[in-house]
């Protein structure tokens with residue numbers, strides 16, 4: 001008779017209790033960077049992420065811009081809104097990613113209602129990417145080891161985001177403050193990306 | 207490292223792009239009517255230009271948009287980039303643009 005390992009309490013709990021973030025298993029390792037000399041890493045799990053598509057200048061674009069409450073970014077590296085509540089990142093001329101709080105379901109409904117039958121797209125992509133916060137004096141130094149985009153303040157700063165690479169991994173890179181960045185790898189790349197960052201951060205450890 | 211000007215994102219590292227071969231190769235209007243030789247010609251035969259060449263590129267890890275470029279295959283210099291569907295710049299126009 002096989003040993004029963006399932007925990008009945010976990011099974012009876014709702015989906016919110018059962019879910020695991022892509023970097024849950026690395027939380028202790030990430031936490032060790034908290035007291036490092038210049039850079040701290042942590043996961044920001046379970047944000048709502050909504051893919052939006054609409055051609056600029058179209059009625060759909062206008063409807064979605066209104067429904068987000070913060071508009072839509074108009075050109076490369078622009079971000080509408082702010083990281084504390086709802087932000088919309090520019091992915092392409094007609095493609096955007098809204099990132100919001102965990103309880104963003106009403107916003108998803110508003111966006112779907114706003115778009116209606118117009119030619120465009122509102123898709124819940126929340127499980128697609130997780131967020132790794134990279135913060136501290138050495139945050140830029142660390143990211144520059146693997147990001148081909150120029151992160152010097154003369155060409156990149158707070159409130160900007162780009163789709164690019166971190167090492168070999170396609171990521172969204174979003175600067176949220178003078179010394180704060182967010183890296184968004186797809187969930188299946190999260191483990192590798194986090195370990196890449198942990199390795200790159202080793203020189204800053206006490 | 208070479209910078210390529212995406213028409214939507216501006217100058218970005220070449221590692222973010224992929225090459226898509228010769229541009230402006232029209233899909234046959236009536237593929238059924240083609241002989242095997244003509245079909246093979248469409249599928250496999252491309253110019254192998256030494257000098258200015260019109261080609262397709264995609265900003266794969268950026269905005270994921272396809273665009274056209276006029277590039278010198280000898281020097282690798284991009285003379286112009288232009289969105290799919292936009293008018294083809296002449297070499298003279300491209301010379302001024304300096305993409």
Ligand SMILES: [Zn+2]
Nearest residue numbers: 212215265269
């Ligand atoms: Zn681009």
